[in-house]
Amino acid sequence: MALISLADVGKSFRSREGRSWSAVADFNLTLEDGEFYCLLGPSGCGKSTILSLLAGFTLPSAGRLELSGKPIKGASRDRGVVFQGDDSLYPWLTAVENVEFGLRLRGVDRRERRDRAMQYLELVGLRGQEGKHPSELSGGMKQRVQIARALANEPRILLMDEPFGALDAQTRGAMQVELRRIWERMKVTVVFITHDIDEAIVLGTRVGVMTAGPGGTLKKNLPIDIPGERTRGDPRYIALYEEIHALVREEVLRANARRAA
Ligand SMILES: Nc1ncnc2c1ncn2[C@@H]1O[C@H](COP(=O)(O)OP(=O)(O)OP(=O)(O)O)[C@@H](O)[C@H]1O
Numbered sequence: 001m002a003l004i005s006l007a008d009v010g011k012s013f014r015s016r017e018g019r020s021w022s023a024v025a026d027f028n029l030t031l032e033d034g035e036f037y038c039l040l041g042p043s044g045c046g047k048s049t050i051l052s053l054l055a056g057f058t059l060p061s062a063g064r065l066e067l068s069g070k071p072i073k074g075a076s077r078d079r080g081v082v083f084q085g086d087d088s089l090y091p092w093l094t095a096v097e098n099v100e101f102g103l104r105l106r107g108v109d110r111r112e113r114r115d116r117a118m119q120y121l122e123l124v125g126l127r128g129q130e131g132k133h134p135s136e137l138s139g140g141m142k143q144r145v146q147i148a149r150a151l152a153n154e155p156r157i158l159l160m161d162e163p164f165g166a167l168d169a170q171t172r173g174a175m176q177v178e179l180r181r182i183w184e185r186m187k188v189t190v191v192f193i194t195h196d197i198d199e200a201i202v203l204g205t206r207v208g209v210m211t212a213g214p215g216g217t218l219k220k221n222l223p224i225d226i227p228g229e230r231t232r233g234d235p236r237y238i239a240l241y242e243e244i245h246a247l248v249r250e251e252v253l254r255a256n257a258r259r260a261a
Contacts, residue, residue: 001068001069002030002031002032003031003032003033003035003067003068003156003157003189004029004030004031004054004066004067004157004189004191005029005030005031005064005065005066005069006027006028006029006030006050006053006063006064006065007028007063007064007065007066008026008027008028008062008063008064009024009026009027009028009050009053009060009062009063009064009065010022010024010025010026010027010060010061010062010063010215011023011024011046011049011053011058011060011061011062012061012062021214022213022214022215023046023049023213023214023215023216024046024049024050024053024215024216024217025062025215025216025217026063026217027046027050027063027217027218028218029208029218029221031189031191032189033156033189034187034189035189035190035205035206036180036183036189036190036192036203036204036205036206037189037190037191037192037204037205037206037207037208038192038193038194038199038200038203038204038206038207038208039051039191039192039193039194039207039208039210040194040195040197040200040207040208040209040210040244040248041209041210041211041212041216041219041248041251042210042212042213042248042251042252042254042255043195043255044212044213044214044216044255045210045211045212045213045216045251045255046210046213046215046216046217047161047193047210047216048161048193050193051081051159051161051191051193053065053072054072054079054157054159054191055075055079055081055159056072056073056074056075056076056079057075059072059073067079067157077102077106077153077154077155078155078156078157079155079156079157079158079159080149080150080151080153080155080157080158080159081150081159081160081161082143082146082147082150082158082159082160082161082163083146083161083162083163084161084162084163084164084165084166085165085166088146089134089142089145089146089149090134091133091134091135092133093133094130094131094132094133095121095126095129095130095131095132095133095134095137095141095145095148096114096117096118096121096130096131098134098145098149099117099120099121099145099148099149099152100113100114100116100117100152101149102149102152102153103116103117103152103153116152117130117148117152118130120148120149120151120152121144121145121148123148123151123182123185124144124145124147124148124151124178124182125144125178126141126144126145126148129141138171139166139167139168139171140167140171140174140175143163143164143167143175144175144178146163147163147179147182151182151186151188155188156188156189157188157189157190157191158183158188158189158190158191159191160190160191160192160193161193162193162194162195163175163192164176164194164199165194165195172199176199176202176203179203180202180203190203192204197241197244197245197248198232198241200224200244201224201226201230201237201240201241201244202230204224205223205224206221206222206223206224207221207222207224207240207244208220208221208222209221209222209244209247209248209251210251211251211254212251212252212254212255212258213255219247219251220247222240222243222244224240226240
């Protein structure tokens with residue numbers, strides 16, 4: 001059985017004037033345990049909406065959305081979410097207190113939650129920084145705290161919405177290597193939204209490209225069948241890059257044409 005299955009999933013919103021607005025339509029996808037699935041598409045096509053549906057923050061207006069064969073009815077600890085930027089960290093808590101937060105809510109005792117939080121901070125390379133507040137950490141460090149916090153709840157699925165979008169190129173590259181390493185070690189399933197084709201090919205086991213919105217849907221899935229570390233000069237990398245670039249470009253042009261019409 002698939003870990004996640006979306007069958008003809010649609011999500012519409014209602015505008016203030018009462019008009020219905022389709023964010024995602026007829027979206028079909030199955031994800032197996034252990035995949036690293038990257039979702040690409042033009043701005044506004046509905047990528048974040050898909051992530052939000054998977055997180056259970058919002059419910060579909062049409063179709064079926066299931067986790068291990070059961071409908072997703074709300075948020076749950078089996079799905080950890082990492083957003084772009086650092087807005088979701090509590091500024092008054094230290095790094096380790098931020099990571100512990102979910103464990104504290106669940107009543108995990110003080111000692112165990114500190115041990116577990118430290119273990120995940122170590123995993124993301126932040127040992128020694130645990131006593132710092134978010135304002136004392138760099139952008140990359142704050143993203144690491146977010147990842148550690150999500151992992152501390154031991155989710156089956158990590159949902160990531162452009163988590164490295166705000167980072168400089170060098171930090172971003174380092175974070176990608178780190179995330180791949182964590183994914184290999186933790187055997188967690190990842191759904192990763194990005195605008196960056198390179199990032200998708202370097203990280204993913206499969207890449208999905210969406211059509212332009214409104215009512216974006218899945219246009220094509222491409223397996224990234226490159227074992228080991230992926231180098232940009234590899235002919236397989238180049239061929240995939242060109243194929244995905246052409247698919248995305250077609251949709252960006254379509255989106256621009258719709259906007260101009
Ligand atoms: N809560 C909401 N209420 C009304 N409309 C919404 C809501 N959330 C998203 N939308 C609309 O749904 C469409 C898809 O938005 P979404 O954020 O999922 O796209 P995206 O592909 O993630 O965009 P970007 O790449 O720019 O972040 C957009 O037109 C957006 O305005």
